[in-house]
Amino acid sequence: MDARATIGLTGLAVMGRNLARNIARHGHTIAVHNRTTAKMTALLDEFGDEGDFVGSESLEDFVASIQQPRAIVIMVKAGEPTDAVIDALVPLLDEGDIVVDGGNAHFTDTLRREQALKEKGLHFVGMGVSGGEEGALNGPSIMVGGSDDAYEKLGPILESIAAEVDGTPCCAHVGPDAAGHFVKMVHNGIEYADMQLIAESYDLLRSVAGLEPAEIAQVFREWNDGDLESFLIETTAVVLDHTDAITGKPFVDVVKDVAEQKGTGRWTVQNALDLGVPVTGIAEATFARSLSGHTEQRAAARKVFDTEPEGAPLDDRDAFVDDVRAALYASKVVAYAQGFDQIAAGSDEHGWGVDPGAMATIWRGGCIIRAQFLDRIKEAYADEPDLTTLLTTPYFANAVTEGADAWRRVVATAVGAGVPTPAFSSSLAYFDGLRREHLPAALIQALRDNFGAHTYARVDRDGTFHTAWAGDLSEVES
Numbered sequence: 001m002d003a004r005a006t007i008g009l010t011g012l013a014v015m016g017r018n019l020a021r022n023i024a025r026h027g028h029t030i031a032v033h034n035r036t037t038a039k040m041t042a043l044l045d046e047f048g049d050e051g052d053f054v055g056s057e058s059l060e061d062f063v064a065s066i067q068q069p070r071a072i073v074i075m076v077k078a079g080e081p082t083d084a085v086i087d088a089l090v091p092l093l094d095e096g097d098i099v100v101d102g103g104n105a106h107f108t109d110t111l112r113r114e115q116a117l118k119e120k121g122l123h124f125v126g127m128g129v130s131g132g133e134e135g136a137l138n139g140p141s142i143m144v145g146g147s148d149d150a151y152e153k154l155g156p157i158l159e160s161i162a163a164e165v166d167g168t169p170c171c172a173h174v175g176p177d178a179a180g181h182f183v184k185m186v187h188n189g190i191e192y193a194d195m196q197l198i199a200e201s202y203d204l205l206r207s208v209a210g211l212e213p214a215e216i217a218q219v220f221r222e223w224n225d226g227d228l229e230s231f232l233i234e235t236t237a238v239v240l241d242h243t244d245a246i247t248g249k250p251f252v253d254v255v256k257d258v259a260e261q262k263g264t265g266r267w268t269v270q271n272a273l274d275l276g277v278p279v280t281g282i283a284e285a286t287f288a289r290s291l292s293g294h295t296e297q298r299a300a301a302r303k304v305f306d307t308e309p310e311g312a313p314l315d316d317r318d319a320f321v322d323d324v325r326a327a328l329y330a331s332k333v334v335a336y337a338q339g340f341d342q343i344a345a346g347s348d349e350h351g352w353g354v355d356p357g358a359m360a361t362i363w364r365g366g367c368i369i370r371a372q373f374l375d376r377i378k379e380a381y382a383d384e385p386d387l388t389t390l391l392t393t394p395y396f397a398n399a400v401t402e403g404a405d406a407w408r409r410v411v412a413t414a415v416g417a418g419v420p421t422p423a424f425s426s427s428l429a430y431f432d433g434l435r436r437e438h439l440p441a442a443l444i445q446a447l448r449d450n451f452g453a454h455t456y457a458r459v460d461r462d463g464t465f466h467t468a469w470a471g472d473l474s475e476v477e478s
């Protein structure tokens with residue numbers, strides 16, 4: 001077998017197939033393989049003339065067709081399938097070869113795999129890829145974790161196929177081992193929050209303002225001309241404008257209101273709990289998907305609680321629409337600020353040295369959460385690399401301050417009308433929690449000390465104290 005491919009890719013479903021075409025279109029000879037051979041031959045039949053592909057039916061021939069040191073990208077289902085492919089590949093590889101997992105792996109799996117392959121003299125790269133089917137083909141955002149040596153070989157190929165914004169590729173070496181998959185996980189968490197906020201805006205515009213989907217699509221198109229400009233806002237307009245061919249109804253009305261999830265949002269929340277980072281927007285977005293799936297409970301509740309709250313009539317529909325826009329923007333700022341907090345905390349915990357400004361830079365193009373305001377986040381980190389929170393930087397502070405009254409009116413209106421807005425409400429609560437001088441956490445500490453002698457700190461002196469609640473109420477320093 002002539003080893004002429006500069007890179008190999010196994011796993012030719014939607015993502016892998018398009019990523020392989022993207023690599024080939026950029027002049028790299030690529031070896032391709034899939035467990036089920038038909039996907040490989042279909043790729044060559046349909047798109048073989050787009051570049052230089054080397055197709056193999058067996059994993060042995062696939063590996064033999066790649067120049068050493070080999071770089072092999074795995075694009076298969078995350079979890080056990082990825083382990084199965086790694087286990088089959090490793091015996092066929094040579095020291096110094098690079099195994100790249102481009103799937104949505106849990107970062108702890110990546111830590112484990114990186115360690116195991118390092119012991120065999122192999123590089124393991126955890127690579128987050130965002131952009132869906134279209135991005136994979138025309139330029140995704142790529143978050144690479146792994147050794148410097150591995151990036152030295154892979155970087156030029158990956159940077160050539162990534163999206164570009166202002167001449168900068170949306171691809172970065174995020175840090176060692178699992179840094180890339182960690183950042184991709186949080187990216188997906190932010191994606192959950194972004195989508196939930198958009199969904200809540202849609203619900204309010206429809207249920208409270210009484211707009212039809214096509215009218216809401218027009219609102220989203222207008223919003224996309226301002227600060228909210230982003231892939232998801234633009235895509236929402238496209239989806240809301242779509243009419244179902246079978247029923248003639250708005251497409252959104254024929255889709256079951258049960259949101260599924262593959263795991264990255266849940267992992268983000270689980271990890272945030274471990275790190276102690278309040279990612280309230282992402283958590284509420286994840287729970288909202290779970291709630292939508294509890295169809296039996298929802299049916300039972302609808303039977304019992306079948307009266308809609310009256311709510312206050314809207315005085316001015318246009319003003320309400322504008323309030324929803326401001327609330328959406330403020331809540332979105334909170335969700336991103338929380339996500340960046342989690343990236344910083346994860347990076348500290350694992351010693352990855354992630355540059356948050358670089359993440360904002362590579363998310364500006366190619367990925368699902370690409371948005372105009374990522375330029376602002378990039379600038380904020382350039383001005384102050386060790387930011388305490390994005391929320392207090394001048395641009396974002398101004399955005400939430402200006403939007404705060406509208407945000408409160410929207411949440412109050414939603415509560416009055418019985419329209420659930422968990423992401424709007426929790427983002428506002430987070431903002432208020434941050435900015436208040438005194439939090440009721442003082443009472444929680446006092447209660448903990450009362451029932452469990454957990455101790456507390458005082459506002460007026462250093463030290464740790466306990467009150468003898470069951471005795472004479474005297475205080476002792478502990």
Ligand SMILES: NC(=O)C1=CN([C@@H]2O[C@H](COP(=O)(O)OP(=O)(O)OC[C@H]3O[C@@H](n4cnc5c(N)ncnc54)[C@H](OP(=O)(O)O)[C@@H]3O)[C@@H](O)[C@H]2O)C=CC1
Nearest residue numbers: 011012013014015016035036075076077078081103104132
């Ligand atoms: N879809 C998307 O928008 C995005 C997906 N991702 C991630 O990229 C990866 C690929 O996603 P996608 O293209 O959607 O495909 P899927 O996640 O649906 O995975 C299908 C691929 O996995 C292969 N596969 C499954 N089990 C095994 C196994 N035990 N051994 C060998 N191969 C196996 C399939 O081979 P076969 O054809 O033989 O069944 C097929 O090539 C996933 O990890 C996904 O999370 C990342 C970003 C976006």
Ligand SMILES: O=C(CO)[C@H](O)[C@H](O)COP(=O)(O)O
Nearest residue numbers: 130131132261262263264368
């Ligand atoms: O990684 C992605 C985009 O960046 C995928 O689209 C992601 O799998 C979507 O997640 P879920 O299916 O949980 O909504």
